[in-house]
Amino acid sequence: MGQELIEIATVEERLSRARAALEAVRPSAALRAAEAEHAELVQRVAALEAERREVEGRIAALESQRDELGERLARLRGQGDHAGFRDQSRLEAESTMVRSRLEELDEAELEAMEERDSVVASLDEVTAQRDAVGGTVAELRAALDVEREQRREAVRTAEAAWAEALAGLDPGLRARIEARAKRGRALALSIAGRCSACHMELSGAVLGAVAAGRDVDCESCGAWLVGEGLAGGGL
Ligand SMILES: [Zn+2]
Incomplete structure (x- = not known):
C-alpha cells in the first residue's frame, strides 16, 4: 500500500500546485498601469468634450446676438430713410453704437472659434491616446485570459488524474x-x-x-x- 499512497500523494501534489498556479494568476503591473492610464484618458476626453460643448454654446450665443444686432441695424437704416432731419442724427448715433457692438461680437466670436479649434485639437490627440492605451489594455487582458485558461486546463487535467488515481483504490x-x-x-x-x-x-x-x-x-x-x-x- 505504501507505493500506491505515494503515487496518490504525488498526483494530489500536482493537483494542489495546479490550483495554486491558477490562484496566482493576477493582472500584471503593465496591465494595471495601462488600465489606470486608460481610465485617466477617458476622464480627460470627457472633460475636453464638455469644454468643446461649452465653447460651441458660447459661439452660438454670440452668433445669435450678432444676428439680432444685424436686424436692429437694418431696422435703423429703414427708419433713417423715412426719418425727419432731427431724427437722422439720433438714428445715426444709434447705428454707430450697434456697429461698434457688432465689431466687438465679431472679435469675441473669432477668439471663441480659436479656443474651440485648440480644444478640438487636444480632444483629437487625447482621444487617439485613449484608443491606443485601450488597445494595449485589451491585448494584455486577452493574454491574461489565455494564461488563466491554460492554468484552468491544467487544473482540469490534474483533477482527472486525481479521480483516476482514486478510482483504482480499495x-x-x-x-x-x-x-x-x-x-x-x-x-x-x-x-x-x-x-x-x-x-x-x-x-x-x-x-x-x-x-x-x-x-x-x-x-x-x-x-x-x-x-x-x-x-x-x-x-
Ligand atoms: Zn503539513
Missing part, C-alpha cells in the same frame, strides 16, 4: 482519502524532512512513523504523510 481506503480531501489536503509527501503540503519541518517522531509505514498526520496541516520518512535525512 473502497475503504478511497472513502478515507475522499473524506480527508474534503477538509483540505488528504495526503502529503514527506520530502527531505518536510511536509510537501505545508512545507513545515517534520519532527523526528513523525518521520520515524512515516519510515515505519505507520499512519501519521502532519502535525502542522493534518495531511496524511507518506513517503521516505527518515530516509530523507531530515533529522
Whole structure:
C-alpha cells in the first residue's frame, strides 16, 4: 500500500500546485498601469468634450446676438430713410453704437472659434491616446485570459488524474482519502524532512512513523504523510 499512497500523494501534489498556479494568476503591473492610464484618458476626453460643448454654446450665443444686432441695424437704416432731419442724427448715433457692438461680437466670436479649434485639437490627440492605451489594455487582458485558461486546463487535467488515481483504490481506503480531501489536503509527501503540503519541518517522531509505514498526520496541516520518512535525512 505504501507505493500506491505515494503515487496518490504525488498526483494530489500536482493537483494542489495546479490550483495554486491558477490562484496566482493576477493582472500584471503593465496591465494595471495601462488600465489606470486608460481610465485617466477617458476622464480627460470627457472633460475636453464638455469644454468643446461649452465653447460651441458660447459661439452660438454670440452668433445669435450678432444676428439680432444685424436686424436692429437694418431696422435703423429703414427708419433713417423715412426719418425727419432731427431724427437722422439720433438714428445715426444709434447705428454707430450697434456697429461698434457688432465689431466687438465679431472679435469675441473669432477668439471663441480659436479656443474651440485648440480644444478640438487636444480632444483629437487625447482621444487617439485613449484608443491606443485601450488597445494595449485589451491585448494584455486577452493574454491574461489565455494564461488563466491554460492554468484552468491544467487544473482540469490534474483533477482527472486525481479521480483516476482514486478510482483504482480499495473502497475503504478511497472513502478515507475522499473524506480527508474534503477538509483540505488528504495526503502529503514527506520530502527531505518536510511536509510537501505545508512545507513545515517534520519532527523526528513523525518521520520515524512515516519510515515505519505507520499512519501519521502532519502535525502542522493534518495531511496524511507518506513517503521516505527518515530516509530523507531530515533529522
Ligand atoms: Zn503539513
